[in-house]
Amino acid sequence: MTKIAFLPHRAMIRVSGPDWAKFLKGLCTAHIETLVAEVQQDRFARLHYGAFLRPQGKMIGDALLHAVAADDIRLDVPLGVRDELLAKLNMYKLRAQVTVEAVDAPVFVAFGGVPDGFLRDPRSDIVGAEFGFGYGGFGYGPHAADAAADDWAAWRMDLGLSDPGMDFGPDELYAIDANLDLLGAIDFHKGCYVGQELTSRMKRRGQIKNRILPLRHAGELTQGAEVLNGELKAGEVLATSHPCSLALMRLDRSGGELTCNATAVRLHHPAWLAPAYEIKGA
Numbered sequence: 001m002t003k004i005a006f007l008p009h010r011a012m013i014r015v016s017g018p019d020w021a022k023f024l025k026g027l028c029t030a031h032i033e034t035l036v037a038e039v040q041q042d043r044f045a046r047l048h049y050g051a052f053l054r055p056q057g058k059m060i061g062d063a064l065l066h067a068v069a070a071d072d073i074r075l076d077v078p079l080g081v082r083d084e085l086l087a088k089l090n091m092y093k094l095r096a097q098v099t100v101e102a103v104d105a106p107v108f109v110a111f112g113g114v115p116d117g118f119l120r121d122p123r124s125d126i127v128g129a130e131f132g133f134g135y136g137g138f139g140y141g142p143h144a145a146d147a148a149a150d151d152w153a154a155w156r157m158d159l160g161l162s163d164p165g166m167d168f169g170p171d172e173l174y175a176i177d178a179n180l181d182l183l184g185a186i187d188f189h190k191g192c193y194v195g196q197e198l199t200s201r202m203k204r205r206g207q208i209k210n211r212i213l214p215l216r217h218a219g220e221l222t223q224g225a226e227v228l229n230g231e232l233k234a235g236e237v238l239a240t241s242h243p244c245s246l247a248l249m250r251l252d253r254s255g256g257e258l259t260c261n262a263t264a265v266r267l268h269h270p271a272w273l274a275p276a277y278e279i280k281g282a
Contacts, residue, residue, distance in 0.1 A: 002113035003147035003155075004139075009166050011079040012103035012140065013086060016072045019096040024073065026193050027092060028052055029175060029186045030065055039067045047138065049122045049185040051164070051175050052077075052085060053195025057202075058171045059178065060085065062164040062185070064138060066119060076107055076138060078165020108143040111136035111155045117143065123183050126272050127159050135159065154241040160214035160270045162246050167212075167239040176202050177210045177248060182275055211276045212238065213254065215245040219263030227260045229253045244268070 025032040030050025048065040064076035089100040110118045118137035128135035162178055180186055220242055227235035227247050235249035258265045
């Protein structure tokens with residue numbers, strides 16, 4: 001059964017003008033050329049996933065990109081970083097023929113299906129593939145909610161999907177820590193973009209030490225609680241909705257028996273996250 005929830009922690013930015021593609025290509029990790037090709041074919045019914053990074057590679061926030069016209073791109077970003085992103089995008093604008101501005105539009109998510117008026121979440125083909133359906137989509141404008149944002153959180157945690165801006169804030173994680181490389185959000189073949197050097201090096205050299213991984217547990221966990229492997233810290237709980245949680249885990253300590261808040265926890269292994277489980281001793 002499809003549910004719809006309003007997401008008060010998400011907000012919109014509009015990037016318009018003839019230079020939008022070149023402008024965003026150097027700032028966002030997303031596959032901008034694919035979006036350009038769709039715009040050239042007058043295809044405006046797809047979302048694309050990406051992120052904005054610091055020069056050192058840490059995430060400012062993620063973004064869902066949607067072309068509503070040939071020169072009008074909308075970005076769905078965490079509300080907590082929208083003002084900062086607006087300032088940074090305008091700073092990088094220089095002589096580019098683009099306008100960057102906030103858009104007053106509510107963000108809704110549908111999960112368990114994609115109803116009329118919603119755009120399919122681009123992560124559906126990856127995260128939802130093992131379930132045989134697209135797990136949801138996003139709507140921008142007036143919709144009737146019949147579920148709460150917490151219901152969506154529980155749904156996505158069950159699938160192992162994190163929500164930047166809700167589960168963690170800016171400057172806390174690298175994009176690969178949050179599995180954005182597995183979610184098709186990083187174009188590793190395009191030219192330079194802000195944060196590209198470290199992101200590419202982590203992937204190319206296999207220098208990935210941490211991943212957000214889903215946990216299953218019988219007891220209640222708390223956000224910020226330590227996950228232990230024996231007496232060693234193996235991770236930290238980022239978000240929890242019993243009996244599921246998401247934790248930032250050290251891959252070298254994630255094998256074997258794990259505990260948190262004095263209760264046993266186990267790693268969950270959804271198929272889409274298989275490449276993340278590069279765990280010694282697992």
